[in-house]
Amino acid sequence: MIAVTDPDEQTSSVEQTSADEQITAQTETEDRADKGFSVRLTNFEGPFDLLLQLISKHKLDITEVALSQVTDEFIAHIKAAGDQWDLEQTSQFIVVAATLLDLKAARLLPSGEIDDPEDLALLEARDLLFARLLQYRAFKQLAAAFAERLQAQSRRVGRTAGLDPEFTRLLPEITIAVTPERFARIAARAMTPKEADVLSLAHLHAPEVSVREQALVVVDRLRSRGSLTFRELTDDSPDKLTTVCRFLALLELFREQAAVFEQPEPLADLMIRWTGTEGQQLTISDEFDVPPDQNDNQNQQNAEQDSGSGASEGVSDTTDGTHD
Known part of the structure; x- marks a missing residue:
């Protein structure tokens, strides 16, 4: 059989093909x-x-x-x-x-010796241009690597989480509450009229505070009351130096086994309890009361005395041997 094709259909198919080719080329x-x-x-x-x-x-x-x-x-x-x-x-x-x-x-040009300075300059310019082009390509690749890294990092979010429950329980509770008595003392100190401003020389000659004297104050209070907190022992301290000396006195008492420290819970007040006897003789060292230069001189004198006594003993031994 011979198939008969409609001329209109052939024309439409040709137009459709050319339109597809134009769209493909444009794309x-x-x-x-x-x-x-x-x-x-x-x-x-x-x-x-x-x-x-x-x-x-x-x-x-x-x-x-x-x-x-x-x-x-x-x-x-x-x-x-x-x-x-x-x-x-x-x-x-x-x-x-x-x-x-x-x-x-x-x-393409034949190779040979180049004597013309202009040709040499052109070759140098070519090499320089080629080197700059390669350098530009290296920077371009590096910039693309940085851009890829920045894009990858921009999709990341840091993990923010608290402590695990087992570690949270280990932290002590912070108590910032102020007792009424403590608040009354703070208010009284704040409302006390201040003295007129004067030129202070305290920074030039700091007053000396004796650890032995503060130890007597601490011992007297502990013997009378039995136990005190460190805050109560230092409430009437006129300055920080006195507070430090009283703390050093407590360390001396602890070394003499005349006082013990107790702290029922973390960050709580430090309780000092008297454990010495009524007639116990306490030996408080004077190493904190003697200035450093005087202390060094005293140590040097003691060393010289020890060496002198050893030499005299040697002389006496020699004399005894001669008489024998």
């Missing part, structure tokens, strides 16, 4: 404009930057690359971009194309 042109300039030659097809990389690594012969065809394709690429063409990309193409043209000219 390819837009894709090329969006993705950047690519080269399509007989021996190479790919991005323009890759062409320069292959030539620089001697994987592709520059003499086999048709630079005129590359230029024509780039002009077509610029026309396809329309008003959206990129000035930076165009500048890059000019630099790369000039470098390729210089490389190809150097390969």
Whole structure:
């Protein structure tokens, strides 16, 4: 049987085919404009930057690359971009194309000794341009790596979580409450009229506070009351130096086993309890009351006395041996 085809159907199919081809060509042109300039030659097809990389690594012969065809394709690429063409990309193409043209000219020209200074200057300029181009490519790759790293890190969020329950229970409860008695003392101290401002010389000659004297105060209070908190022992201290001396006196009492320290819970008040006897003789060291220079002189004198006594003993022994 012979199939009969309607002429109108043939015309419509031809028009549809040509329309599809136009759409496909337009799509390819837009894709090329969006993705950047690519080269399509007989021996190479790919991005323009890759062409320069292959030539620089001697994987592709520059003499086999048709630079005129590359230029024509780039002009077509610029026309396809329309008003959206990129000035930076165009500048890059000019630099790369000039470098390729210089490389190809150097390969095609006969090699030999170059005596003309202008030719030497051109070759130096070519080498410098090629080095700058490779440097630009290295920075471009590094910037792309940084951009990829920043994009990956932007999707990460740090984990914020509290302590685990088993560790939270180990922390002591912080008590900032002030008792009425403590608040009354603070208020009385704050409302006490202050003395007129005078030029103080306390920073020049700090008053000396004796640890022995403060130890007598601490012992008297502990013997009369049995136990006190460290806050109660230092409430009437006129300055920080007196408070420090009373603390050192407590350490001396602890060393003499005349007082013990108790703290029922963390961050609570330190309780001092008297454990000495009524007639116990306490020995409080004077190492904190003697100035450092006097203490050193005293130690030196003691050492000299010890050495002198040893020498006299040796002399007496020798004398005894002579009489014998």
